[in-house]
Every structure is written in structure tokens, then in C-alpha cells.
Amino acid sequence: MTLSGRDAYRATLTRLAETDDRVLCFEADLGGRRHPFAERHPDRFFNLGIAEATMIDMAAGLAVAGYRPFVSTFAPFAALRAAESLKLTLGYLAAGVTVVAPYAGVSGAWFGTTHHCLEDLAVLRAIPGVVVAAPHGEAEMRSVIEYAAASGRPHYVRTGRNAAYESLPGAGDGRVPPVVWDHRGPPGATCLVSVGEEGTRLCVAARERDPGLAHAHLCYLDHEHLAAAAAELAPLHRRFVVVEEHRPAGGVAEALALLLPDHAVTGVNAGHSWPTEGGDHGEVLAALGLTLPAVLAAAGRPASA
Template sequence: MTTATAPAPPLSGRDAYRDELTRLAAEDPAIVCLEADLGGKGHPFQAAHPDRFFNLGIAEGAMIDMAAGLAVAGYKPFVSTFAPFAALRAAESLKLTLGYLAAGVTVVAPYAGVSGAWFGTTHHCLEDLAVLRSIPGVAVAAPYGEQETRAVVRAAAASGQPHYIRTGRNAGYRSLPTEGTELPPVTWEFHGEPGASCLVSVGEEGTRLALEARALRPELAHAHLGYLDHVHLAASAAELAAGHRRFTVIEEHRQEGGAAEALALLLPGCEVVGVNAGHGWPTQGGDHHEVLGQLGLDLPAVLAALPPR
């Protein structure tokens, strides 16, 4: 009698990125990997392709500038550092490299939101979507789960266009099922009845909370958005509006500059309610979910924002 083997637990977003990029680089010699002292001693890309791995230390702006030069020279640079140091500390370099030059650089930003938790406010980033969404021409992605992360990394490598990919820290999730190997503008976990209120989830924690809410309110529709830049959101908005009129958008981000605010502008005939990290600052330590709770982004907040049954 054979014993079924349990599936391996999913990789976190940052580990899925490293593994997928290492695989892609085996077939594409143009791919190079730059890190700002995040790789540690066991970075798979460094082990497999040491001549194409560069650790720039805590010099994030210089890392983005170097990636711009590599892109102009015909390479496909992927750079990674903590989200606050990519989107905020290196914001000027991002604007010039990804926006003005439209260089084919992909920025992968783990520790987004408050996934850094105990690291404190210096290592939290609830403003990155606002910054990157305001730079024209950048594909902005917040994948949920290992398979979505891999799909977004593959798409970035194939496109040669500027990308910003935000992930959490260590949480591993199984992606929602989709058809094909590409990440669509909208992934429907549940379509619901026409006109039903619809949950719209963004990123890892937004999607986790939406799935928890749906377990308690199974009549709700649930649409997950993997891409958050204006071009992708415009396509997503059209698809959302085809079947629903009230949306509750859940995202680990500030109210300003997030997906809910963008969708409200794109869906003027609909009601859009946002559940987000608000305007507070965590004043105590804790794990990721505890810090989210301090900011008012938890399951009770989601349920309170929903219409009555």
C-alpha cells in the first residue's frame, strides 16, 4: 500500500521570488540579481550564478542607479530590499529609473506593510503603493501566494518593462486557482450572485482577511487583484463593475494612495468602502497580525465594513 505524500508547504513570497529567479536565470543569461544585504549566506541565486549576483549593502539608491545602467546595457536586473528602503529611501532613483528612463528594472520589495512587525516603524511600509502607483509606466504587483509570485516574476522577466513587486516577510500562502500560467487582472475566488456585495482583496494579508470573512459570510463575492497600477486597475474595474455595485476593498496600506481610493475614482457609479491601515502608528511590538490589529486592520474591522445580511 502506498502512502500519499503531503504537499510541501508553500514558500513565502520572498523565497518564491528567489527560487523562481534562480530558475529563470539558468535559461536567460541576461538576468542579474542585486540585493541590499538581504540575501544572507544561503541565497540560491548567488549559489547558482555567483557572477551575476551583486550585494550592494545598505546603498539602496546606488543599487537602483546601478540597475538602470545594467538595463541600458541589455541586462534584466532584479533588485531587492526592504519595501521602506526601496519605495521611500530610494524614491528619487525609482522615479528616474523606472519612470523617466523606463528602464527594464524589476524591484522586489519584501517586508511590505507591517510584516516586519517587531522591527518597528523604520522597517514598516504602508506608503509604497501610493509612491509607485504615481510613477507612470510601472507595473505594480502585490501577489498572493507562491504561484502568483512566480507568475509575476516570470512576467516581469519576459516583458523587460519596469516592475515593482511587493511581498510580505515569512508568511507562505497557496495562491488562488487560476486558468493558465499568467496572473489575470482579476482572480475570482467566488463570483457570487449578480449585484451581491463584493470583497476585493489586495496582497497577502488583504486576501487572507477576505478569505476569513467569506468563511463567515459565504454569500459575498470575492475578487482578488494581483496588479495595482492604473492600467491594470482600469481593466479590473471594468470587470468588477460588470457584475457588482458595492465593493469592500481590503489592503495592508494607508487609505491614501491605495487600491480602494483608485477604484473609487474608476467606479463612479459604485460604492467603494476601504478597510486599511488607516492613519495610526503602532506603539507596541508584536507579531505581524498583532501589529495589524493595532492599526485596525483585522477580521472584526472587515466584518464591520460589510453590509448587513
């Protein structure tokens, strides 16, 4: 059974803690009664409640003392409510804390605007030194968590709620490369660039409609990794359509446009409006204009292709 991103994170962290006593797990009222890490390693599991900034500050102190702390809470509360703590601890102090943020984008759906987060990439990408990742599928999440634990670098990892996806074959079994190719396409083809779970789902669906499209998936989204991705993408295609569950400001399309000034880069994203009605994840995405027809239109293909 394929695990969702947040369940793959919990399972991987629990396994890593079996052989690494430095691994700690912090939750901000998201752990539930049967958290696998809490059951297996109760002396290294801490539920701080709704005190997100305090949780990150505590984790930073333990990281400086040599531990490998992982903290998790809703993306809006990690990236926005605790933004100052992220800036000072993960950024300025370069503390080796990994923040895993489920409910990113509008995956919280019916929880409403307070539990939506379409701004986290803009915030975290602006903090130098933080590795920013948005894994797609179980294998990518496991790889990202394994690298974070081994490297001790500050990380921000965004994921959704309960959606479970198989990672693209190009993700491989080791560290996820800067570009994961779903399909390279012929020279001159429009190249879809997918970010995160929903962006990748939409790009895979678009390629099923039109196999002539190229598709490159990006897991790591900080400047260091995007610069490497841009260097790989630049000689292969001239036109890119970036699909991401994020605002246009501060998103990956904007970043790639600066890194690829001689190429055409457009974005399909969550736009500038606020959801005004409830619904499930797909319904809220549709209300924001992040849909398969929108991706096909941006790639210059009819929705019926």
C-alpha cells in the same frame, strides 16, 4: 512545501537565470549566506549593502545595456529611501528593472516604524509606466517574476516577510489576469476586493464566515491594470469593500473609487495612526484596525456571521 513570497521569488529567479544570461540579481544586505541565486550564479549576484538608491541606479544602467536586473531590499528602503531613483530610472527612463520589496506593510512587525511600509503603493502607482504587483501565494509570485523577466518592463513587486500562502485557484498557471475570482457571488452581492497577502487572507476568512459575499482578488495594481479590473467588476456588482495592508491615501480603494464613480467603494486598511507598541504581524495589524471583524463590518455583516 509552499514557499513564502520572497522565497518563491528567489527560487524562480534562480531557475530563469539557468536559460537567460541576461538575468542579474542585486540585494541590499538581505541575501544571507545561502541565497540560492548566489550559490548557483555567483558571477551574476551583487550585494550592494545598505546603498539602495545606488543599487537601483546601477541596475538601470545594466538594463539599458540589455540585461534583466532584479533588485531586492526591504520595502521602506526600496519605495521610500530610494524613491527619487525609482522615479527617474523606472519611470522617466523606463529602465527594465524589477524591484522586489519584502517586509511590505507591517510584516516587519517588531522591527518598528523604520521597517514598516504602508505608503509604497501610493508612491509607485504615482510613477507612470511602472507595473505594480502584490502577489498572493507562491504561484502568483512565480507568474509575476516570469512575466517581468520576459517583458523587460519596469516592475515593483511587494511581498511580506515569511508568510506562505497557496494562491487562489483562479490565478491559473499563466499570466495572472486583472481579476482573480475567488467567488463571483450572486448579482447584487457585496464584493470584497483583496490586495496583497494579508488582504487576501482576511477576505478568504470573511467568505468562510459568510459564503454570500463575492470576492475578487487583484494582483496587479498600477493604473493600466486597475482600469481593466474596474471594467470587469463594474457590471457585476454595485458595492465593493477593498481590503489592503496600506494607508487609505494612495491605496487601491481610493483608485477604484475614482475608476468606479457610479459604485459604492469603501476600504478596510491600516488607517491613519502609527503603531505605538511592538508585537508580531497579526498584533500590529490588529492595533491598526485591519482585522476580520473590521472586514465583516464594512461588508455589513456581523462579526459572528
